[in-house]
Structures are given as C-alpha cells and as structure tokens.
Amino acid sequence: MIQRRDISENILSGSATLKDVLVALNRGIQGVVFVVDDSGAMTGLFTDGDARRALLGGGNLSDFAAQHMNRKFTVGKASDSRQENLKLLNERVRHLPLVDEAGRPVDMITWAEMWRLPVMEPSLAGNELKYVTDCLGSGWISSQGPYVRRFEEAFATFHSVPHALTVSNGTVALHLALVALGIGPGDEVIVPDLTFAASANVVIHCGATPVLADVTPDTWTLDPADVARKITRRTKAVMPVHLYGHPCDMDPILALAKKHNLFVVEDNAEALGAEYRGAKTGTMGDVGCFSFFANKVITTGEGGMVICKDAALFQKMQVLRDHGMEKSRRYWHLVPGFNYRLTSMQAAIGLAQMERLEHFLSRRDEIVARYDAALSKVPGIVLPPRAPWARNIHWLYSILVDPALAGIDRDALAVRLGELGIETRGFFFPLHIMPPYASTDAFPVTTDVSSRGLSLPTANDIRFEDVDRVCAAIADIVRTALTLKNHAAA
Numbered sequence: 330m331i332q333r334r335d336i337s338e339n340i341l342s343g344s345a346t347l348k349d350v351l352v353a354l355n356r357g358i359q360g361v362v363f364v365v366d367d368s369g370a371m372t373g374l375f376t377d378g379d380a381r382r383a384l385l386g387g388g389n390l391s392d393f394a395a396q397h398m399n400r401k402f403t404v405g406k407a408s409d410s411r412q413e414n415l416k417l418l419n420e421r422v423r424h425l426p427l428v429d430e431a432g433r434p435v436d437m438i439t440w441a442e443m444w445r446l447p448v449m450e451p452s453l454a455g456n457e458l459k460y461v462t463d464c465l466g467s468g469w470i471s472s473q474g475p476y477v478r479r480f481e482e483a484f485a486t487f488h489s490v491p492h493a494l495t496v497s498n499g500t501v502a503l504h505l506a507l508v509a510l511g512i513g514p515g516d517e518v519i520v521p522d523l524t525f526a527a528s529a530n531v532v533i534h535c536g537a538t539p540v541l542a543d544v545t546p547d548t549w550t551l552d553p554a555d556v557a558r559k560i561t562r563r564t565k566a567v568m569p570v571h572l573y574g575h576p577c578d579m580d581p582i583l584a585l586a587k588k589h590n591l592f593v594v595e596d597n598a599e600a601l602g603a604e605y606r607g608a609k610t611g612t613m614g615d616v617g618c619f620s621f622f623a624n625k626v627i628t629t630g631e632g633g634m635v636i637c638k639d640a641a642l643f644q645k646m647q648v649l650r651d652h653g654m655e656k657s658r659r660y661w662h663l664v665p666g667f668n669y670r671l672t673s674m675q676a677a678i679g680l681a682q683m684e685r686l687e688h689f690l691s692r693r694d695e696i697v698a699r700y701d702a703a704l705s706k707v708p709g710i711v712l713p714p715r716a717p718w719a720r721n722i723h724w725l726y727s728i729l730v731d732p733a734l735a736g737i738d739r740d741a742l743a744v745r746l747g748e749l750g751i752e753t754r755g756f757f758f759p760l761h762i763m764p765p766y767a768s769t770d771a772f773p774v775t776t777d778v779s780s781r782g783l784s785l786p787t788a789n790d791i792r793f794e795d796v797d798r799v800c801a802a803i804a805d806i807v808r809t810a811l812t813l814k815n816h817a818a819a
C-alpha cells in the first residue's frame with residue numbers, strides 16, 4: 330500500500346488571498362496550491378505561473394485567491410491505481426491532485442516524480458559490458474591481467490606522461506602520492522579550504538598537518554597569494570585542487586613550490602581533461618591524482634589513478650600500492666605498504682570509458698554552452714568561472730546564487746528545484762568550520778562561495794531538453810521570488 334503524502338500545506342480555503350497563495354508557493358510545496366470550498370472540495374488551483382500571471386495581470390495581493398485561480402484543472406481519483414493516475418500527467422498537467430469521493434484533495438502526484446534528474450550519472454553505453462564480460466571469461470578478475478595495463482597505458486597516453494598507476498580510489502591516490510613523497514609527522518601540506526575533505530584527510534593520515542589556504546573568487550581554486558602567506562619552515566607540499574573542473578592558477582603555485590622546495594600534488598579528482606595554458610591538469614606537479622567514483626567524468630565504480638613523470642617516484646608508488654613488496658621478489662617487503670590496487674574488472678570499465686573521454690568532454694562543452702546561454706539571462710545567477718587561461722571541463726556545472734538579485738537564496742532554490750525533480754548539490758562546506766580541520770584564520774572567499782554555490786545536473790548523457798528544463802525551472806522560480814519581493818516592497 331502506497332502511503333499518502335501530507336498535502337495539508339498545499340490546501341488553502343476560498344477566503345485565502347493572493348498573498349497567502351504566493352507565500353505558500355514561496356515556502357516550497359511542490360509549486361502548487363489547491364483552493365477548496367467550505368466542504369473541502371477542490372474549486373481551483375494555482376501553480377507558480379498562475380500566481381505570477383494573476384499579479385502581472387493587475388491582481389492585488391489582497392484579492393481573494395478564488396478571483397484568480399485556475400478553474401480548469403485535472404484531478405485523479407485517490408481510489409484509482411497509481412498507474413492509472415500517472416497516465417493523466419503530461420507536459421501540461423504537471424501536478425495531479427488526487428481527490429476522494431467528495432472531491433476533496435487528499436494526495437497528489439507530480440510530473441517531476443516521473444522525471445527525476447540526477448546531478449550526475451554514469452554513461453556506460455560503450456564497450457564497458459563487452460570488456461567486463463571478456464574479463465570475467467578470462468578468469469583475470471583481481472588486479473592482474475591485461476585490462477589494468479591497457480587502462481594505465483591509455484591514461485598515460487591521454488596525458489602524454491610516461492607513468493600511470495591504477496589505484497582503488499581517488500583518496501588513496503592522494504595518500505599514496507604523499508607517502509611516496511615522504512610526507513610524515515611534523516610536516517605541513519597546504520590544502521584549499523574549499524575542497525572535498527579527502528584532500529585534507531589524507532594529509533592527516535600521513536601524520537602531517539593540513540594548512541588551509543583560501544581560494545580566489547575568479548577560479549574557486551587555491552589562491553597563490555594565500556599559499557605564499559601560509560608557507561612555514563615545516564611546509565613540505567602544496568595540494569592544488571582543480572575544483573569542479575576548473576584548473577588552479579598553476580604558474581605562481583609552481584614558482585612558490587620551486588622557491589621553497591615544496592612538492593606539488595595535484596588533486597585532479599574533479600577535472601580530468603581540464604587544461605591550464607594548454608597543459609593538462611594533473612601533469613604539472615610531482616604527482617597528479619584522479620578519482621573514478623561513479624559521479625566523476627569517467628568512472629570505474631570506485632577507482633583512481635596516479636600519474637607522474639619521474640621513474641623513481643613511480644616505482645616507489647608501485648611498491649607502496651602492493652604491500653611494499655619488491656617487484657622482482659615475491660613476499661620480500663621493502664616498506665610497510667598498502668593494498669591500493671584496482672581490480673581488472675574495474676580497469677575493463679575504465680578502458681571503455683577512456684575510449685569515450687573525448688566525446689564526453691565535447692558533449693560537456695555543449696551542455697555548458699546551453700546552460701550559459703539560458704542562465705546568463707536570469708537575474709542573480711552567477712555563471713561558473715572560466716579564467717582566460719583555463720579549459721574548465723565543468724565536472725559539475727556550478728553557479729552562485731546572489732539572493733539580493735535573485736530574490737531567493739541558494740538553499741531555498743535547491744529545495745524548490747528538488748520539488749520539481751531536479752537534483753542539485755550545494756558546495757562543500759569550508760573545511761575550517763569543521764572540527765577535524767578547525768582554523769580561526771579568515772577565509773572570506775571560501776566562506777562566501779561555499780554558502781552560495783550550487784551544482785546543477787551535468788551527466789555526460791544529459792539530454793538537452795533536460796538542461797532546458799533545469800534552466801526554465803530556475804528562471805521561473807527566480808521570477809516568482811522577485812514578483813513576491815517587489816509586491817512586498819510596494
């Protein structure tokens with residue numbers, strides 16, 4: 330038995346005013362209000378658009394809702410099956426109130442429920458199944474066999490580097506790099522305040538201390554000026570994170586690293602394929618680290634990679650990845666290492682994903698152009714950064730919401746989009762406000778960007794109609810919020 334949802338907040342009586350309707354809609358109740366008579370039977374409804382049209386058509390906030398409501402509505406019967414009722418939904422009928430025998434709304438279903446749009450989902454329509462099947466058939470399902478090597482080779486070739494090593498995920502890629510570089514107790518590693526926590530966690534797992542630096546407003550990535558301020562005698566490395574697909578400003582970071590003799594470990598979990606002045610992200614530091622979690626540009630389910638140019642460092646990472654065992658002498662351990670290997674089945678998926686990487690990247694450019702064109706017209710929506718020297722691959726198409734101009738803040742916008750079946754992600758919290766990384770330093774840019782940033786659906790295979798749907802929903806929500814704000818001010 331399917332439980333009914335509580336729609337009491339969606340129901341207003343005939344004596345409600347237009348203002349009551351707008352306030353209810355703005356609170357976020359799936360974008361629909363049902364108006365009922367004294368017996369509780371439905372007499373009309375308002376969507377966001379209905380309410381806005383009423384105001385723009387000369388209605389006053391103090392008018393009775395009944396004067397302006399939409400009286401031509403479709404209802405389903407609460408006693409009918411869900412399947413039966415779903416048939417009544419379409420592009421025009423997006424909210425279906427379900428009424429009892431007396432015509433009283435007791436439940437509803439929405440178009441959005443049928444068309445949930447995730448922030449990210451993998452695209453596995455290439456050779457993934459073929460290669461995994463081949464892998465299973467061969468019996469090479471652990472971390473040996475041809476697929477691991479082929480995936481590593483394809484990855485190294487894409488980046489024009491001599492060495493690529495698969496690992497179990499992006500977090501251990503970072504950990505492996507730091508351990509191989511000798512980072513340990515007493516050392517400091519500079520990490521951006523705005524990043525996924527794994528970047529800082531791995532520093533702590535080495536026994537070292539993550540020292541946070543702010544990001545810049547025009548890249549949302551590590552601010553070289555703040556890095557310079559945070560360098561001490563104990564600083565051993567800096568970790569530029571190419572956040573949300575945008576490269577860090579690497580030249581000044583590399584210059585600082587050279588001057589102070591620091592290692593550079595690039596956290597490129599989110600920016601496979603991005604470029605800084607023509608160089609691929611992940612290839613400019615000592616080690617580049619990647620994640621292939623299911624929401625990343627390419628995926629192996631869980632998985633990761635480290636790349637580097639230095640043969641000795643590569644060998645160190647190879648040994649550490651495999652229990653610290655000498656490569657040519659089984660069961661002879663040189664160091665206490667880890668098991669950070671990727672399975673052959675995952676590598677089979679990874680190889681198939683690599684075959685389509687260029688396609689994914691160009692598809693992303695098209696998705697981004699479509700978002701840019703529509704959202705640049707919406708007041709209070711700040712488009713993602715794109716420094717002149719950057720190729721941003723927009724891991725997630727991410728915007729900032731300016732509540733003063735949009736009439737709505739980031740969190741309320743996210744709730745409203747969620748009700749329309751559009752999944753979004755707020756940005757990472759600033760690391761410095763969470764207990765494991767607490768710092769009393771000021772991080773004004775991270776603090777601001779983190780509270781206003783919102784990532785929108787950006788799957789490699791997202792349909793252009795769905796991008797349009799997201800943009801139209803944002804435009805509509807902002808328009809309603811501004812209408813309400815303007816009337817309240819009047």
Ligand SMILES: Cc1ncc(COP(=O)(O)O)c(C=O)c1O
Binds near residue numbers: 499501528619
């Ligand atoms: C910036 C950043 N670093 C590290 C990671 C860790 O990668 P994984 O989830 O594969 O361990 C992620 C992703 O989840 C990330 O976004």
